[in-house]
Amino acid sequence: MIDFSKVKLVVSDMDGTLLNSNGKVSNQFFKLFKNLQKQNIHFCAASGRQHNSIVSKLEAIKNEIYVIAENGGVVKKRDEVLLSN
Numbered sequence: 599m600i601d602f603s604k605v606k607l608v609v610s611d612m613d614g615t616l617l618n619s620n621g622k623v624s625n626q627f628f629k630l631f632k633n634l635q636k637q638n639i640h641f642c643a644a645s646g647r648q649h650n651s652i653v654s655k656l657e658a659i660k661n662e663i664y665v666i667a668e669n670g671g672v673v674k675k676r677d678e679v680l681l682s683n
Contacts, residue, residue, distance in 0.1 A: 612645035
């Protein structure tokens with residue numbers, strides 16, 4: 599078993615990583631996300647996409663994740679802007 603005790607954050611790109619060839623997020627990811635939460639590990643979706651495009655793909659968990667959008671130009675958690683550049 600892998601020891602995740604020191605992991606605090608997982609960041610994933612969207613296109614070609616989190617999204618499949620049909621532009622959808624796998625239900626398997628959402629199960630994995632719940633396991634990350636149980637271990638107090640935060641999740642961040644990152645992309646060159648605009649914030650709303652990322653959030654629309656992750657609607658079910660949008661209030662529970664960090665989002666890095668527009669190639670790092672915007673970082674948000676829920677509606678709180680953590681960085682705008």
